[in-house]
Amino acid sequence: MSEVVSLAFLAACLAAAVARPRWAPDWAVAAVGAVVLVLVGILSFSGARAALRELGPTVGFLAALLVLADGCRRAGLFDALGAWMAIGSRGLPSRLLAMVFLVAAVTTAVLSLDATVVLLTPVVFATAARLRTNARPHVYACTHLANSASLLLPVSNLTNLLAFRASGLSFARFGGLMALPWLVALAIEWVVLRRSFAGDLRRPATRSIRAVERPELPTFALAVVGLTLAGFVLSSLIGIAPVWIATAGAVVMVARERPAPADLVRAAEPTFLVFVLGLGVVVRAASQHGLSTAVDSILPHGTTLPALLLIAVVSAAVANLLNNLPATLIILPVAAASGSGAVLAMLVGVNVGPNLTYVGSLATLLWRRIVHAHDEETDMAEFTRLGLLTVPVALVACTVALWLALQVV
């Protein structure tokens, strides 16, 4: 009975997050679900407290990163990057794609997937439109790299942040092990996008790039991000947890940019933080009542190459069914038992896998297809074809690269 109830609550959380009904916001469903599961005794109070204690620092870390990225936006970093890409492209779409790759890969790695999706992609769209060139290759590149370029650092993706604590790795070692898989993912994306859009990228833009204004580069924001990153890398040497370095970076950024309190709170996305905490508790309950055993029975143990490949593929499959956040929460405890190599292989799966569909999971895609059955705008056959060309290859190649890195680094 407890199994059914806890799985039903998990399903309700996911359904609310995917369908987004006005009368039942996802964060409220997750929070109420967590409280009810404790009240009816399916999850013990101490179990819930342990889950929150594990997730608390990660959620704080996430809030600091969101504030940091928002500060960069406020300082005009993304607009400056847009102008820099436009000027650097010299009106050639293939050069613009190369600049978009560079900027999206670094933005995702340093400021997280969210920054690329929410803050950079609109700028890239506007840049391509202003240059009067087809925006499709560039917007698709951003969308793909937001996932596949999020392999590099613990701060690149919430999934990494969740796994970072469990992996037991230092920030620098995490980045060191994931550098090769990250480069391999970028190379695969580059080859596939460059070939798929060869026709679109051939012709120079028909608008002179002299029309582009050159805004000043926000050096202060860049310096804060650079120092924060340096602090992350040195965190284990200086003995300060990365979450405090992120907090310091966010505080400096807020002190400089001075956003209105309401804007500051909005930037930290409190409802999302509540959702993550609630979902974490609900998944803990489901894990204790059978889900963990089920995952344990399908997930291989050990860090041999075949085991890592299977972990990546299973993680990608679960991420595509449910979305990568719940997939991470479900698989992480089982993968962590096999050591840091298994945790990183899981991240290859949950980070690269969602590129199969443009909304990140089949659940979301199906829902959108039902709701927008007659709306042709949601037909994304071309995007899915790109996903089919990149995801299977990237899953295997990145996992092999990870395995190599584990032998050497």
Add this chain to the structure above:
Amino acid sequence: MRAVVWISEDTWEACVDQARAFLPRSAEVTLLHVAPTDLEEMASHPGPRLLGRHPPPPPGPPLRAIADEEAQALLAEAQARFARPAQTVARRGRIEREVVEASGGADLLVLARDGEARLGPKSLGPRTRFALDHAPCQVLLVWPEQPPGIESIPPPPHLR
């Protein structure tokens, strides 16, 4: 004669030039631009991609405004280059479907190859291919640059 000239970012100059060269002065010409709303949607409403996140819309002009402004500017430039009376139409939606729909009542659709610069099926991108295959009228298909020579034709397949 009623003609629709498809003005797209990459190839509009050739379409305008060839329309001027081939169309009689008496032709009623419509210069058509279509803004791809799927890309705009992807770039401005990322919510569904980020489970549980409801990011506020980015400040600054909405992407729709930028797209509309650029479409109007492009159509104005096309009209100036055409240098004859012409109507301009800016549509929004799925590009290939909108082009086909807009050429519904017309006698001729003018569009350009947008793929590789050699003879063969790859000289057409997927959206142009769709418009060509489904055009409900006569079609004038132009090369955006000098047509490639006959020697650029792919060799015949060696099946036997």
